[in-house]
Amino acid sequence: MASLRKIEIIxxxxxxxxxxxxxxxxxxxxRSDYGATASFIGTMRDINEGDDVISMVLEHYPKMxxxxxxxxLDVACERWLLLNVLIxxxxxxxxxxxxxxxxxxxxxxxxxxxDACRFLxxxxxxxxxxxxxxALSNGTSRWVEKNTKG
Amino acid sequence: xxxxxxxxASLREEVGRASDILELSGPLSVLDVWKQATGQSALMNxxxxxxxxxxxxxxxxxxxxxxxxFFPPVTGG
Numbered sequence: 355m356a357s358l359r360k361i362e363i364i365x366x367x368x369x370x371x372x373x374x375x376x377x378x379x380x381x382x383x384x385r386s387d388y389g390a391t392a393s394f395i396g397t398m399r400d401i402n403e404g405d406d407v408i409s410m411v412l413e414h415y416p417k418m419x420x421x422x423x424x425x426x427l428d429v430a431c432e433r434w435l436l437l438n439v440l441i442x443x444x445x446x447x448x449x450x451x452x453x454x455x456x457x458x459x460x461x462x463x464x465x466x467x468x469d470a471c472r473f474l475x476x477x478x479x480x481x482x483x484x485x486x487x488x489a490l491s492n493g494t495s496r497w498v499e500k501n502t503k504g
Numbered sequence: 505x506x507x508x509x510x511x512x513a514s515l516r517e518e519v520g521r522a523s524d525i526l527e528l529s530g531p532l533s534v535l536d537v538w539k540q541a542t543g544q545s546a547l548m549n550x551x552x553x554x555x556x557x558x559x560x561x562x563x564x565x566x567x568x569x570x571x572x573x574f575f576p577p578v579t580g581g
Binding site: 454 | 510512513514554557558559573575576577578579580581
């Protein structure tokens, strides 16, 4: 099981590289047992389903989000040998190029880090209660109804 | 029993409000809560349901103080 984890929902722009670096520095300080770090960063695109998107609002269900992410993490920790996991997800108004999600996984060996990172991201997309509403360049807005294939 | 009902995203817009607090007498399922809260006879196919922040089925039975949420498919990440 992972001895360390952090889940953060954030309502302003974040720098995923800095967050990962800072979190590693504080939570893994003095440790030298990790040989692999895998990270996924999801960023907002300015086009979706062929339409220009100028901004997006990400809504979530506060208590359930943390609960679901912790459960997803529990499953990952049963399947892979993980030393530490950081999950950061943005909410509120988001502009193209801004990061939406960061998942970082630390493990002894690369397979656990790679595989768990992919699993966590896919499970997040299917279970964590977030919803996107896009504002289009033509002045209209619409709810995103389903995930992209991957 | 007192039940809190929450609606999110497009479903919140369709229902026209973010939440309800209902005084109901049971036993009731979460589908019964939906019917009493909205006056609609059934749930749309793609609606997801959570009881106390855990996914559940239409026939899950509620208790006093529960929080029931209805929402469309999730699209985070």
